[in-house]
Amino acid sequence: MNTPYVIGLTGGIGSGKSAATERFKTHNIDVVDADEVARDVVTPGTLGLHSIVQRFGKSVLLDDGTLDRAQLRKHVFAGPEAKAWLNKLLHPLIRERMLELIAASSSPYCILSVPLLVENKLYEMCSKVVVVDCEEDIQLKRAMQRDSSDKQTIKNIMAAQASREERLKAADYVLDNSTTLTSLHQQVDELHTKLLMQVS
Ligand SMILES: CC(C)(COP(=O)(O)OP(=O)(O)OC[C@H]1O[C@@H](n2cnc3c(N)ncnc32)[C@H](O)[C@@H]1O)[C@@H](O)C(=O)NCCC(=O)NCCS
Ligand SMILES: Nc1ncnc2c1ncn2[C@@H]1O[C@H](COP(=O)(O)OP(=O)(O)OP(=O)(O)O)[C@@H](O)[C@H]1O
Numbered sequence: 641m642n643t644p645y646v647i648g649l650t651g652g653i654g655s656g657k658s659a660a661t662e663r664f665k666t667h668n669i670d671v672v673d674a675d676e677v678a679r680d681v682v683t684p685g686t687l688g689l690h691s692i693v694q695r696f697g698k699s700v701l702l703d704d705g706t707l708d709r710a711q712l713r714k715h716v717f718a719g720p721e722a723k724a725w726l727n728k729l730l731h732p733l734i735r736e737r738m739l740e741l742i743a744a745s746s747s748p749y750c751i752l753s754v755p756l757l758v759e760n761k762l763y764e765m766c767s768k769v770v771v772v773d774c775e776e777d778i779q780l781k782r783a784m785q786r787d788s789s790d791k792q793t794i795k796n797i798m799a800a801q802a803s804r805e806e807r808l809k810a811a812d813y814v815l816d817n818s819t820t821l822t823s824l825h826q827q828v829d830e831l832h833t834k835l836l837m838q839v840s
Pocket of ligand 1 (some may be wrong): 652653654675678692709710712713716723726727730734754755756797800828
């Protein structure tokens, strides 16, 4: 099997990573999404979920035995200690599973979408890095709307992530998502054409 050409894609909470990756998928590009993988490694029966319950108690479980994500989110973004603990537990599991999915990819290049690509230096496994960018006020507004979350919760998550400047420094390409979805889609389409030329 050829080594897949991996394009890292990142951006802060609510910046539009999913909106961008959905568009790449319309070009039949495989997308490995760290947020999805993060859900897979804590399904019932996994070591991940078992460890979380040991640490935070059964109150982080829903009646059906699955993880109550909203509950865990409250613990995790309230202070640095719980977040550091969860990151230490989950990040190696997430990384291992992402590598398996990348190896199974068969599209001309694959997108590795990771909110914490810069923070966790995952650009080391990528040929190029794409940053989805918009002003922090817009990020906040979109994330609050989507998650029905209060301002402080989203601000705490933003504070736990790299700054806009730090992310932009790591970028080979920037997708400006400060205006419409149509504009974002056009930029993805153009980037897709460029990337295809690089791999051919
Ligand atoms: C705390 C959890 C359960 C909250 O789940 P919830 O469904 O409410 O949110 P979701 O997973 O969709 O994450 C929303 C956004 O929060 C941000 N985020 C998530 N985890 C982290 C983290 N550890 N540090 C900083 N930002 C994070 C990302 O921008 C992400 O896209 C969940 O985020 C989680 O398991 N986080 C730890 C795993 C992780 O680090 N994931 C990030 C990708 S590597
Ligand atoms: N250009 C845009 N115009 C209006 N709404 C947008 C635009 N781009 C994204 N959105 C909306 O903003 C919200 C956040 O976008 P999206 O879920 O793609 O962000 P994300 O970077 O994947 O977020 P997270 O890190 O939280 O997973 C979604 O509800 C999405 O539909």
